Each structure stands twice: as C-alpha cells, then as structure tokens.
Amino acid sequence: MNILIVDDDSLTRQMLAHTLKYAGFKVTAAKNGEEAFERFMIDRHQLIVSDWNMPQMTGIELCKAIRRAENRRYVYFILLTMLDRPEDAVKGLEAGADDYIRKPFDPSELIMRVNAGQRILNLETRGLTVFALARLAESRDTETGEHLERVRHYCSMLAQELRKNPLYQNVIDDTFTQMIYETSPLHDIGKVAIPDNILLKPGRLTGEEFEIMKTHTIRGAETIAAMREEFPNTHFLNMAHDIILSHHERFNGTGYPHGLAGYQIPLSARIMAVADVYDALTSVRVYKEAYTHDQSRDLIVKESGTHFDPDVVRAFLARETQFEKSAPRDEDANHDTVVLPPAILKLFQHIRVN
Amino acid sequence: MPHESSNASTHDQAAQLATESRETSGAQAPPINLDLLLKRCLGDIEFMDTLLSELESTGESRVAEIAKHVEETNCHETAEAAHALKGAAAVLGAESVHRLAANIEDLCRTGKLEGVSEMLVNLQAEMVRCLRFIPAHAHERR
Numbered sequence: 001m002n003i004l005i006v007d008d009d010s011l012t013r014q015m016l017a018h019t020l021k022y023a024g025f026k027v028t029a030a031k032n033g034e035e036a037f038e039r040f041m042i043d044r045h046q047l048i049v050s051d052w053n054m055p056q057m058t059g060i061e062l063c064k065a066i067r068r069a070e071n072r073r074y075v076y077f078i079l080l081t082m083l084d085r086p087e088d089a090v091k092g093l094e095a096g097a098d099d100y101i102r103k104p105f106d107p108s109e110l111i112m113r114v115n116a117g118q119r120i121l122n123l124e125t126r127g128l129t130v131f132a133l134a135r136l137a138e139s140r141d142t143e144t145g146e147h148l149e150r151v152r153h154y155c156s157m158l159a160q161e162l163r164k165n166p167l168y169q170n171v172i173d174d175t176f177t178q179m180i181y182e183t184s185p186l187h188d189i190g191k192v193a194i195p196d197n198i199l200l201k202p203g204r205l206t207g208e209e210f211e212i213m214k215t216h217t218i219r220g221a222e223t224i225a226a227m228r229e230e231f232p233n234t235h236f237l238n239m240a241h242d243i244i245l246s247h248h249e250r251f252n253g254t255g256y257p258h259g260l261a262g263y264q265i266p267l268s269a270r271i272m273a274v275a276d277v278y279d280a281l282t283s284v285r286v287y288k289e290a291y292t293h294d295q296s297r298d299l300i301v302k303e304s305g306t307h308f309d310p311d312v313v314r315a316f317l318a319r320e321t322q323f324e325k326s327a328p329r330d331e332d333a334n335h336d337t338v339v340l341p342p343a344i345l346k347l348f349q350h351i352r353v354n
Numbered sequence: 355m356p357h358e359s360s361n362a363s364t365h366d367q368a369a370q371l372a373t374e375s376r377e378t379s380g381a382q383a384p385p386i387n388l389d390l391l392l393k394r395c396l397g398d399i400e401f402m403d404t405l406l407s408e409l410e411s412t413g414e415s416r417v418a419e420i421a422k423h424v425e426e427t428n429c430h431e432t433a434e435a436a437h438a439l440k441g442a443a444a445v446l447g448a449e450s451v452h453r454l455a456a457n458i459e460d461l462c463r464t465g466k467l468e469g470v471s472e473m474l475v476n477l478q479a480e481m482v483r484c485l486r487f488i489p490a491h492a493h494e495r496r
Binding site for chain 2: 008010011012015019022051053055082103104106107210272353
C-alpha cells in the first residue's frame with residue numbers, strides 16, 4: 001500500500017517516511033496540503049497521514065477536499081497534530097478524519113494505527129466482494145451453501161497442515177489461512193456466465209459444452225480483475241483471483257484454462273483443487289452417488305502428482321480423519337450440477353467398473 | 355539594519371547564556387534526548403544522524419525566523435514559526451527547545467508579545483546548546 005504523508009516540517013516528514021517504510025509500506029511525501037492534494041489526484045492513495053497545522057491548506061481542509069473529490073472508494077485519513085485537547089480531537093474527527101495521532105508520535109503506535117486503517121480498508125474490499133458474490137449466487141444457485149462451507153473448511157485445514165512442512169513455513173501464515181478460508185467460496189463464481197442448458201444439464205457434457213464450461217474460470221477471474229483495478233495490491237483479491245482462475249489446473253500441466261504445471265499453479269489453487277474434488281466425490285450428484293471417504297481418498301491419492309500437488313495430498317492424508325468427519329452425510333445429500341474434469345469422471349467410471 | 359543587529363545581539367546573549375549554563379550546571383540534562391530519538395528512529399543510527407545533521411544546518415535559521423517575526427511584532431507569524439520549531443524539536447527529543455518554543459507559541463496565540471524577547475533569548479541559548487551538542491555527540495561516537 002502506498003501511503004501519502006503530509007507535513008510541512010522536513011524532520012517530521014522524514015520520521016514518518018522512515019517509520020512507515022520500516023513497516024513495509026510505500027510512501028509518497030508532500031510538504032503541504034496543496035501538493036498533497038495534487039499527488040492524491042494522480043495516485044489516488046487509500047491511506048493518508050497528514051499534519052493538522054500547516055500554512056495555506058490545513059490537514060482538515062485537505063481531508064475535506066479529498067472527501068469531496070473521492071466518492072468511489074474510501075480513503076482512510078489520519079491526522080497528526082500537537083493539539084491535544086479533547087475538543088481538538090472531536091473537531092478533527094467531525095471534519096472527516098478517521099483517526100488522530102499526537103506528535104511526537106511513537107513509531108509502534110503509528111504503525112499500529114496505519115495497520116488498523118489498512119484492515120478497515122480491506123474489510124471494505126471484502127464487503128464489496130461478498131456483495132458481488134451474493135448477487136451472483138442470487139442469480140444462479142448451482143452450489144449449495146453447505147458445499148461452500150465445507151470447501152472453505154477443507155482449504156483451511158489443508159493450509160494449516162501444509163504450514164508444518166518447512167517448504168511452506170515462510171509462505172503460509174495466519175493471514176494466508178484466514179484468506180483462503182474467506183476466498184475459497186468464490187471459486188466458481190464464473191459459472192454465472194455459463195448458459196443454463198450447459199450449467200444445469202443433468203447428463204455428461206459434450207466436448208463443445210465442456211469447452212464452454214471451462215470458461216467459468218476465466219469469466220470469474222475477470223470479475224475479480226475488475227475489482228483489483230479499483231483496489232490494487234489487495235491480497236484478498238489476489239488470492240481470490242488465483243483460486244478462481246487456476247483451481248482446475250492440474251499438477252502435470254493438463255488442466256485448464258492455461259495448462260499451468262507444478263508450482264506455476266498458485267498454492268491457493270493447488271489447495272483448492274483437492275478440497276473441491278474431495279467434496280465433489282463425497283457428495284451426491286445427479287450422475288452419481290456419494291463416494292465413501294475411503295473411495296474418495298484412494299482416488300485423490302491415485303491422482304497425486306498428476307492432478308494434485310503431492311504436498312497437498314500428503315497434507316490431506318495427515319488430516320483425513322477430520323476430512324471424513326466434515327464430509328457430507330446422507331441427510332446432507334444434494335443434487336448439485338458440478339461438472340468434474342474428465343479425468344475425475346473417468347475415475348468414477350473406473351470405480352463403477354471395479 | 356536594526357533587524358540584523360538585533361538578531362546578532364540576541365544571538366550573542368544566547369551564546370553567552372548557553373556557555374554560562376553549561377559552566378554553572380554540569381549536571382544539566384543533555385539538550386537532546388538521544389535514547390528517545392534513537393528509539394523513534396527504530397534503532398537506525400545512520401538515520402538518526404541524518405536528522406541531527408538537518409537540525410544542525412537549520413536550527414539557527416528556525417530560531418532566526420521566530421526572531422524576525424518578533425521584531426516585526428507579528429504575533430500570528432511568530433506563533434506559526436514557534437509551532438513549526440516546537441514540532442521538529444518534539445520529534446527530535448530536544449525537550450527544552452520544544453518547551454521554550456511552545457511557551458512562545460502559547461503567548462503569541464493570545465495576541466501578546468510582552469516577555470517574548472526574554473523567552474526568545476532562552477530559546478536561542480537552548481538551540482546553541484543543541485548545536486554544540488550534535489558535533490560533540492558525533493565526535494564521542496567516533
């Protein structure tokens with residue numbers, strides 16, 4: 001995130017920039033309100049830390065100008081001031097500021113408050129995403145809420161287990177686990193773009209129909225890509241995009257839409273692939289009964305290294321007891337119209353034969 | 355040029371005051387709280403030195419700016435200049451400069467200038483002390 005800092009005093013500006021860069025933020029510095037406003041109109045920063053008392057344009061005037069100029073998305077505005085009377089704080093917050101930090105600031109307090117602002121901005125982004133999902137779900141209800149709940153739970157379990165693997169310790173943290181829990185239900189939002197005669201077809205799809213069905217990954221990713229233009233560098237949207245676009249890729253490069261192989265496939269999508277297929281296998285579909293956990297596990301193990309990332313399969317095996325407990329029971333049975341990849345359908349047939 | 359001569363005169367007084375202060379009060383606290391400043395700089399000594407160098411090169415002119423407005427009996431501008439110095443001093447942990455600049459600002463915000471000259475002399479003396487302290491501190495570290 002690029003933070004705009006505004007202070008007419010060079011020493012304070014340097015201290016602000018040093019602290020925020022230390023915390024991993026990009027920083028744009030302006031030495032007065034007018035310059036800050038000009039820079040804001042170019043770069044549209046989402047978070048601003050501004051001195052209150054500046055000549056010509058004060059921090060409050062800057063805040064009001066930005067609120068007037070920006071009506072498409074929220075800008076988090078922190079006022080920095082030496083004024084310390086309670087009525088000053090009220091005046092600043094009434095003018096539209098979101099927070100208030102006293103000078104001289106403590107670096108850890110500044111970082112904490114900026115992080116809080118970032119969390120609020122992320123929540124706004126997530127709110128928009130969930131809203132978009134809700135609209136899509138309203139129009140095309142091809143997946144039940146239970147399926148989405150189970151899949152996010154599976155993804156979360158797999159991420160937690162993979163984290164024990166030294167290869168992933170620097171990749172998977174609490175944020176990753178939380179984000180995959182939140183974003184995984186979005187994996188099939190692109191199916192709203194698939195015609196009813198294909199999406200709701202009870203039988204097997206023809207080759208041509210399957211080609212159309214495959215586009216749900218790209219169509220869904222396009223929806224998120226449009227949001228990413230509004231909110232660049234939002235990890236939540238990046239992960240959602242990866243999952244939606246790549247959860248049908250296969251570890252050996254024979255998946256779709258781009259035929260990515262191995263570690264070219266984003267980790268979140270490699271996790272999602274196992275979670276989604278396990279749920280499809282253990283659920284009733286119009287074309288099949290629910291498979292038992294043991295049958296489903298055997299199928300997944302068989303596809304380790306071809307369809308699935310072997311590391312994710314190992315994580316799945318380590319947690320299989322929990323998977324089994326979370327799998328749908330008979331009374332949960334529904335008749336979703338999820339279309340599985342041909343390779344998995346072949347495996348179903350193989351089980352039927354044997 | 356009465357303005358310049360006045361500045362020079364108060365500056366001399368301040369330097370003398372700073373020297374006397376140093377001689378008569380050996381136990382006086384350092385003009386800049388370096389421990390606090392280093393903490394604010396997140397332990398980055400190089401960055402701390404950058405800030406101190408900036409104060410070294412601008413400290414005198416910051417006080418001169420206040421003196422100029424005092425001489426022009428411009429309360430508002432004196433308060434603004436004192437406010438700016440107060441903020442910078444606070445950031446650097448120059449606690450006495452911060453306090454003295456705050457006193458000048460508070461007085462001038464009331465629209466009065468009575469007694470501000472004495473405050474200014476004290477502020478100049480404290481700034482002199484800071485400016486002497488910075489190279490001494492750098493030398494000590496080397």
